[in-house]
Amino acid sequence: MKKLLLPALIILNLTAFSQVPNIKFGVISSEEIKQKTYAIDTSAEAVVLYEKSDVSFGYDDNYGFYIDSYLHIRKKVLKKSGMDRGEIVIPFYRSSAGKEQYITDIDGATYNIENGSMVKNELKKQSIFSEKITNTNYKIKVSMPNVREGSIIEYKYKKRSFLSVKDKPDTWYFQGNDPTLWSIYDITIPSYLYYQMISGGYLPLNINTQETVSINMGHSKLNASGLHYIFGVKDAPAFKKEPYLTSREDYISKIEFELSQTMIPEQLTKIYSTTWPDLDNTLNQHEYFGKRLKKQKYLSDLVDAFKVIADKKERLQKVYDYMSRNFSADDSYNSIYAEDLKKVFTNKKGSPTELNLMLVALLRELDFNANPVITSTRDNGRINEFFPLIDRFNYTYCQVNLNDETINLDLSSPFLYFGMIPEHCLNSTGRLITEKGGEFVKIAPTHRYNTLEEFKVELLPMDNKAKGTYNISGGGYYAADVRTDFFKKGEKTYNENLISDNSELKISKLVNEKMDNKNEAIKTNFEFEYEDGGIMEDMIYLNPNLKGRYKTNPFKLEERKYPVDFAYSQDHTYKCEIAIPKGFEVVSLPASMSTIISGKAASFVYNCVKDESKNSIMVVSRLVIKDPIISPDLYPDLKLFFDKVVNKQDEQIVLKHK
Known part of the structure; x- marks a missing residue:
């Protein structure tokens, strides 16, 4: 990941390398409908001819600020195996009034060549279905009509998200499973909302523009100037899962957002972004993190049993062997926190993070310089050292400094060697959280x-x-x-x-x-x-x-x-x-x-x-x-x-x- 720009008033690399393509919904060229292959990638089952997201902000008297995203996508089916591109899935969230997302203005058509002429098959309402996944998660399924080899599929819709549901625009991916001729992201941000924009991936931006504009929010007190950005990538190759690759999130080209600060008229300024020292301090004071490492009575018997071992290296080895042999971990690699370690101790079972935090607590009572390391597992994607975002971490293990030797310990498996970092943690970097602060540590394998x-x-x-x-x-x-x-x-x-x-x-x-x-x-x-x-x-x-x-x-x-x-x-x-x-x-x-x-x-x-x-x-x-x-x-x-x-x-x- 790399930092593309600072809070929404500053942007890097402002040169526009290409003109924004002028593609109108429903206007299909003869070249597009006649296209049979994609020369750059002849193995492609389909190609995205054009995709664009237009993002703007608005205000509702009842529920406050919202984000509107207008999506327009046009695809070409090149092979019979690509006909499933005609099945569209749009996820959305719905909880209560003001805490929901709306999908509206769905429209589309499939275009085919029949008897030498282009025929348009319009999307019918009966081909649009809403389906409940969980109590709050839903999806809309769209079945495009008459899709076959050679078809052009085109559709559009609007997605409205209230900031009470999600305070940032959706991540935009310039790459997908199919090659893309043009991928455009167009966003206008009011001056009183500050976002950090973070770019990722290896593809250069062919379009990268910024201009100051006036924004009408429909409320005189909220009307303001803003910044209008356009980002575009031309001829993006399909992102293919290759061998010996970690999470696709580490490599796919994209742009994502984090809310940094709000300065809304007649409201107090709110600062959302933190520094790494802020994050370290938050964790040390957190009920389910730092406070779990304070002296605990439930560990007293173990402390008494292991204190009699005079040699500290031997003591450390014995503690690790005992814990890995008597406690079992589940497969949940999704949190850096531990709720009730006493219950975990009683049941002799918990998440890897819970067991590792318990190990830190025990070793501290045994006079070891032991500290937790928070990190992100390989399938979760690497952390970005430029941005202190606590929700990017999903795992915690234990690190001990003994006689200037750094020893990493993990209880996710009883079959790890002493000092061995599990494979799922071999993801470049972690954050060591000490009682006095924190620092980045490199995570490297100690075994072959x-x-x-x-x-x-x-x-x-x-x-x-x-x-x-x-x-x-x-x-x-x-x-x-x-x-x-x-x-x-x-x-x-x-x-x-x-x-x-x-x-x-x-x-x-x-x-x-x-x-x-x-x-x-x-x-x-x-x-x-x-x-x-x-x-x-x-x-x-x-x-x-x-x-x-x-x-x-x-x-x-x-x-x-x-x-x-x-x-x-x-x-x-x-x-x-x-x-x-x-x-x-x-x-x-x-x-x-x-x-x-x-x-x-x-x-x-x-x-x-x-x-x-x-x-x-x-x-x-x-x-x-x-x-x-x-x-x-x-x-x-x-x-x-x-x-x-x-x-x-x-x-x-x-x-x-x-």
Whole structure:
């Protein structure tokens, strides 16, 4: 995210790069109706030809200020698979009088070519439905008529939101699931309402204008000057979910608002924006945050039990082990607050935030410098250090400073190593809240995802199959993930799933080891048989990468504007020893290779050789992702890197009968 402009009187980069397109509702050009593909993205199922939101403010005598948004959208269906674009959903809120949103002035039509002429099919009222989702959340569903491949869909509507429901305009996204020729956001803000406007994403603004205008609110005391902004993006590509990406909110191009201050005539000035010190102080005084960290009687027995351990590092380890073993967390990653920690303590269960705040409280009573860190989980989007917005945080974990060593602790899973940050928290930055204030802290993984796979294979050419043994051991995030899956499903279901996921192998004597000791690497081993049409009486063609290889490159796009986020470093070692059957000789083996990308961000080494002393073939490879986050400028290198990995792991050994 980046700061586009300050409260509504200041804007950056005022140059207008393009003229605002003059698109009239209901006026369809012959070029639009005849268009069959989108040249920039031929895979597109549909393309947004034009979308615009006109936003203005008004005043109602009964319910106060409101925001009106007029939306006009025109789409082209390019493929049959894009016909669902004709089903429109408009969410809205409704509670009580003055605390609701209104959707009105819905209009639209579908345009098709029939017998060489353009035919207009108007939207009918019976194709517009209102549906209740919850007590306060509703949606309007619109079914556009006669939608088919080649159709143009055009619709518009007005949305009115009272500031008592929502005090800021809706976020406007310049990107969506389809490519967009023009996306325009037009807003006029009265001078007595101050908003921070925050832009996000990687697309440049083709239109960026500002002018001072007069605003008629319908009330002489409220009529005032204001600022009229127009923002526009041309040829926005579809936002596609790519592998190794956090929340789309971190990367999609958009503009959003936060109310900073109001200076309404004949009313007191209200300041809504805060500074980071304000936020820190608010949390320290908050009933469900800072006050939960004060000395608590319900913890006294634990305090007495652990105080007898003289060595503080050992004491810290024992406390963490006890808490992670005796308290269980649910899956709610949606709050930085804790309501009733005594109840959580009694029930031995709570949200991760509640357990982690309890841990902070306990450690403080045990004379540790322990503090909470608030952050945003990976699926919630990164926090913006420019804007102290407390509602952007949704998670809290514990940080301890002991002898100048920083130790992060989290109780969301009983299978995390001591000092290990869970994967869902690996989201760049957090805010450390101390009793004296706060500061930003970088959140980085302290462990890797590492595995060692070992095969021993005996080839049986007369039976067209192979048999052997397999072992995998691993630690770090691999071990945490596997243990979580193992104990959540139970050993029987876990083993059944493992067998199902490796259906090409006939598995027997499956054994899991070290599952209950999170401080050791886990191990899984089994025996297997493997039928392969490439194993014949006189010739053998065998891929020695029997498991865990990349069959396709995970990176498909030619270029990528967003970083590749693996979350943590990875280290995968693969070993396979293949006994050469009696009477066979080697025809060819995959050549050894080594490849690396700039800065050693990733590396791959592959060796395949014949061991004369054992009359066997040894395959050893190692794939390392050193840098958890790889910048977009290295994406071409990374894509090429994985092309090489895929190609090498696809190569076969060839043996023949003498």
